[in-house]
Amino acid sequence: MLRSVNIGALALEAGGGLPSVTVAYECWGTLDEDGSNAVLIQHALTGSTHVSRGDSEEDGWWEGLVGPGEVIDTDRYFVVAANMLGGCYGTTGPSSIAEDGAPYGSRFPFVTIRDSVHAEARLADALGVTSWHAVIGGSMGGARALEWAVTYPERVRRCAVVAACAASTAEQIAFAQAQVLAIRQDPHFAGGDYYDGAAPTLGLGLARRIAHITYRSEAEMGARFGRFAQPGEDPLGHARLRPAAVGGAGRYQVEGYLDHQAQK
Structure with a gap:
């Protein structure tokens, strides 16, 4: 179940600050009396707090790794996942309502990995977690896990950076610029x-689509998709000129994969 806590005003690494910050999080298991069994799991850029099914009906993104009897055993550990600062899953971000009653939008300040970790440290305080048994994360979540170990070494007993x-x-940075421009140049932005x-x-x-090309190696792409056509489609036909939204005809399998990720 998604929960939230207000951590008050937060000064930001690049300057300025936010007058009030809400941090959204989910948790599983029970915290020991001495607060020693807490594990923090950090999501990737487009991820959410929903790491494991728990008492919900929706599978989490690390289902099979986090849960009762799993590698990160929620019968043994108190597992926490927080939405990053500036995120879109409950923590204060551009879609949040500013003091004037309108969404922050373009007025939302520049935030960093370190800012998010500072916010998470206040969440830990609110939960009664004095130090983490482990902080674990992948991709941008791995960067946050590493930042935890660097900024709060006395509060991190183990760290897994994936x-x-x-x-x-x-x-x-170059690939990120192309992705940012793709969004900014959309007329609806x-x-x-x-x-x-x-x-x-x-x-x-x-x-x-650009992001997913960077996530996989050329060799892995070739082994998985090769030059095979999407089932029922002909990449050499005129239908290939039709946009995917019209029906996605005429694609290679790798194009179908990228379209699927874009739709998600």
Whole structure:
């Protein structure tokens, strides 16, 4: 079940701050009296707090790894997953209502991984967690896990960083720029103030396609998809010129995969 706590005002690493921040989170299991069995799981950029099914009907994104009797055993550990600062799953972000009664939108300040970790530290305080048995995360979640170990070493007894690095490379920054521009150049983006109109879904879908190309190696793409056609479609036919929204005719399998990820 999604829960939230208000942690008050938060000063930001790049300057400025937020007058009031709400942190959304989910938790599983029971915290020991001494607060020693807590595990923090950090989601990736587009992920959410819903790591495991728990008492809901929806599978979590780490189902099979987190739960009763699983590797991260919720019968043994108190597991917490928080939505990152600036996220869209309950924690204060651009869609949140500012003090003037309108969504922050383009006015939302620049936030960093460190800002999110500072917010999570206040969440830990509110939950009574003095130190984490482990902080675990993948991709951007791995960066947050690493930041926890660097910024609050006395509060992290174990740290697992998966598919993440300490700093972005030039190539990563370049791919990120292409993704950001794909979203910003969608006519519906409206400079970031689109909350009373259509969302920039086409730009977001294009950004997601670019992202998924970077997540997989050329060799893995070739082994998985090769040059095979999407079932029932002919990549050499004129139908390939039709946009996927019309029916997705004429695609290669890898194109169908990217369209699926964009739609998700």
